[in-house]
Amino acid sequence: MTTTEMPDTLHRILDYSSRPDPYPLYAELRRTPVARQEDGSYVISTYRELADILHNPHLSSDVRNLTHPMPSAEGAPTPAFINMDPPQHDRLRRMAMRHFGPPNTPGLVTGLEPDLTATVGGLIDDFAGKEQIDIVDDLAYPFPVSVICHLLGVPREDEPRFRVWVNDLINSIDYDARTDPKEKLEDGVRARKDLREYLGGLVEQRHGRPGEDLLSLLANDDGPDGRMTDEEIISTANLLLIAGHETTVNLITNGMLTLLRHPRILERLRREPDLVVPLVEELLRYEPPVHIIPWRAAYSDITVGDTVIPKGSQIMLMLASGSRDPDRFHDPDRFDPDRTDNQHLGFGSGIHLCFGGPLARREAQIALGELVRRLDAPALLADPPPYRRSPVLRGPIHLRVERNGG
Numbered sequence: 001m002t003t004t005e006m007p008d009t010l011h012r013i014l015d016y017s018s019r020p021d022p023y024p025l026y027a028e029l030r031r032t033p034v035a036r037q038e039d040g041s042y043v044i045s046t047y048r049e050l051a052d053i054l055h056n057p058h059l060s061s062d063v064r065n066l067t068h069p070m071p072s073a074e075g076a077p078t079p080a081f082i083n084m085d086p087p088q089h090d091r092l093r094r095m096a097m098r099h100f101g102p103p104n105t106p107g108l109v110t111g112l113e114p115d116l117t118a119t120v121g122g123l124i125d126d127f128a129g130k131e132q133i134d135i136v137d138d139l140a141y142p143f144p145v146s147v148i149c150h151l152l153g154v155p156r157e158d159e160p161r162f163r164v165w166v167n168d169l170i171n172s173i174d175y176d177a178r179t180d181p182k183e184k185l186e187d188g189v190r191a192r193k194d195l196r197e198y199l200g201g202l203v204e205q206r207h208g209r210p211g212e213d214l215l216s217l218l219a220n221d222d223g224p225d226g227r228m229t230d231e232e233i234i235s236t237a238n239l240l241l242i243a244g245h246e247t248t249v250n251l252i253t254n255g256m257l258t259l260l261r262h263p264r265i266l267e268r269l270r271r272e273p274d275l276v277v278p279l280v281e282e283l284l285r286y287e288p289p290v291h292i293i294p295w296r297a298a299y300s301d302i303t304v305g306d307t308v309i310p311k312g313s314q315i316m317l318m319l320a321s322g323s324r325d326p327d328r329f330h331d332p333d334r335f336d337p338d339r340t341d342n343q344h345l346g347f348g349s350g351i352h353l354c355f356g357g358p359l360a361r362r363e364a365q366i367a368l369g370e371l372v373r374r375l376d377a378p379a380l381l382a383d384p385p386p387y388r389r390s391p392v393l394r395g396p397i398h399l400r401v402e403r404n405g406g
């Protein structure tokens with residue numbers, strides 16, 4: 001393995017024109033598995049090296065460990081646990097997970113299934129009378145947002161307010177050559193403050209007047225790790241709200257796009273509904289919602305393969321490239337729901353492995369299963385569809401489909 005100054009492949013990947021198909025550029029990137037860029041940061045793009053570093057205890061998720069801290073970290077209040085390291089990360093993750101799944105809350109996802117199916121069913125009922133639908137606006141966005149609002153106890157009718165804050169916040173940490181970085185950061189700081197104030201108000205209400213929702217449980221829990229402070233609850237709620245917004249949307253939309261591009265697999269799914277389980281797993285490998293983890297820091301010098309990454313360096317992890325690495329996956333550019341041995345990086349790996357994975361999988365399985373069952377002959381109206389700006393959370397911004405166009 002060699003470490004070289006990065007060619008411009010990364011810049012081309014980040015450029016918006018690559019959004020519809022970044023995969024050939026990932027293949028270029030993988031020629032240098034651990035690549036040093038001119039600014040001293042590192043880009044890792046191969047499966048083996050990604051899996052290795054994601055399990056390395058010297059890899060930090062706390063941007064304050066960067067030699068040149070990111071400007072977006074300025075003014076940031078208590079970070080969420082996704083941006084923390086052990087032991088603080090582990091404590092807060094344990095406290096949040098107590099209410100999100102086994103062993104403390106074992107039936108959470110299965111208990112939600114009737115509601116998930118009813119919500120998707122209702123959204124599809126609303127397609128009636130429309131010849132054309134937008135998979136994003138009509139289903140893939142409103143569905144997971146309703147679910148996360150319900151779980152957290154955030155009023156669904158407030159969505160138009162926090163949608164703006166969430167968008168500004170995500171833009172502020174993303175790449176977009178079009179916007180002035182200073183303006184973007186200012187928008188991000190403002191959005192973060194507004195969202196925190198809003199969530200703070202909800203947490204306040206939950207003290208002493210608890211309901212069944214996650215905010216109430218977090219505000220009143222006296223589990224083995226004690227109680228979260230209000231600041232910690234707000235940061236955690238913030239994280240879950242954003243995670244519940246921007247990722248599952250892309251999984252459902254990328255899923256429908258992939259099915260419409262593979263009509264034989266779509267037909268097979270109609271005949272064999274159980275195929276949806278391995279199919280969603282393959283989507284998480286083949287068209288994952290999270291392409292890049294842009295900011296990790298080296299706590300101390302980290303050796304990956306035969307490269308030593310110096311302490312304080314910024315490290316960028318190209319997860320979607322790793323999941324298409326031919327040294328790990330046979331015929332990786334083929335969408336194959338029958339693939340076995342599919343340990344993709346769609347939910348990350350190591351101590352920060354996605355905690356909403358079981359919920360997100362079930363949401364996508366139900367949404368895609370019902371769409372395929374209820375749309376007679378769906379046909380894509382634009383291929384490629386228009387994409388969101390982000391190279392990090394990558395997915396179409398709209399996916400227009402003719403309901404009976406096939």
Ligand code: HEM
Nearest residue numbers: 081082243244247248251289290347348352354355356360
């Ligand atoms: C298809 C949908 C989703 C995808 C592809 C996804 C992907 C990811 C990835 C790649 C990470 C690792 C980030 C890192 O290592 O820095 C992550 C972490 C996380 N995800 Fe998800 N996610 C999805 C849905 C969700 C949902 C629905 C929730 C919760 C409602 C959620 C909650 C979280 C949390 C809390 C973390 C941080 C875990 C930690 O730091 O220990 N995710 N997710």
